[in-house]
Amino acid sequence: MWDYEKRLQYPVNIKNPNAKLAQYIISQYGGPDGEIGASLRYLSQRFASPYREVSALLTDIGTEELAHFEMVGTIVHQLTRNLSMEEIEKSGFGPYYIDHTVGVWPQAAGGIPFNACEFQSKGDIITDLFEDMAAEQKARTTYDNILRVVDDPDVADAIRFLRQREVVHFQRFGEGLRRVQEDLDPKNFYQFNPGFDRCMK
Ligand SMILES: [Fe+2]
Numbered sequence: 001m002w003d004y005e006k007r008l009q010y011p012v013n014i015k016n017p018n019a020k021l022a023q024y025i026i027s028q029y030g031g032p033d034g035e036i037g038a039s040l041r042y043l044s045q046r047f048a049s050p051y052r053e054v055s056a057l058l059t060d061i062g063t064e065e066l067a068h069f070e071m072v073g074t075i076v077h078q079l080t081r082n083l084s085m086e087e088i089e090k091s092g093f094g095p096y097y098i099d100h101t102v103g104v105w106p107q108a109a110g111g112i113p114f115n116a117c118e119f120q121s122k123g124d125i126i127t128d129l130f131e132d133m134a135a136e137q138k139a140r141t142t143y144d145n146i147l148r149v150v151d152d153p154d155v156a157d158a159i160r161f162l163r164q165r166e167v168v169h170f171q172r173f174g175e176g177l178r179r180v181q182e183d184l185d186p187k188n189f190y191q192f193n194p195g196f197d198r199c200m201k
Pocket of ligand 1: 038065136165
């Protein structure tokens with residue numbers, strides 16, 4: 001079960017609406033490398049993990065991703081409140097507005113709705129942890145792309161925080177993977193170390 005704390009993990013205080021930016025940033029709400037996919041990935045994978053520490057790591061990071069999902073939703077909301085109809089039309093936000101008004105809905109920047117096929121829960125801890133590390137790098141790249149188009153310091157501040165957390169998660173999953181590999185028979189999986197040849201003999 002979870003306890004809910006009625007505050008954001010990192011404050012979001014955006015003063016100026018910007019519908020164009022909202023359309024980009026919504027990708028981290030419901031896009032292919034977004035926070036809801038990250039959260040569901042880790043919170044689903046943890047059940048089949050044969051290592052309690054790795055299940056705990058997945059629960060921990062999956063929970064934090066929910067807090068990031070909340071932050072991204074808040075960013076999108078603050079960027080789209082108080083928009084004039086003229087701004088909505090000019091910024092290209094019109095099609096989204098027709099379907100959702102200014103409700104926050106999980107979709108990619110390109111308009112594709114969130115889909116659980118964007119992540120896996122494979123029931124194999126090595127497979128899952130490799131996916132998790134790749135997912136963190138993809139999310140980090142998306143935040144890098146977003147930072148290139150953001151000129152509002154209020155938005156950039158929150159996005160930089162989120163980007164940094166992806167780097168930390170990548171490292172923590174790397175530690176989890178090392179923990180699992182230390183425990184397994186090295187003949188059964190590919191290792192990135194020079195001892196690999198010896199193991200195969
Ligand atoms: Fe993450």
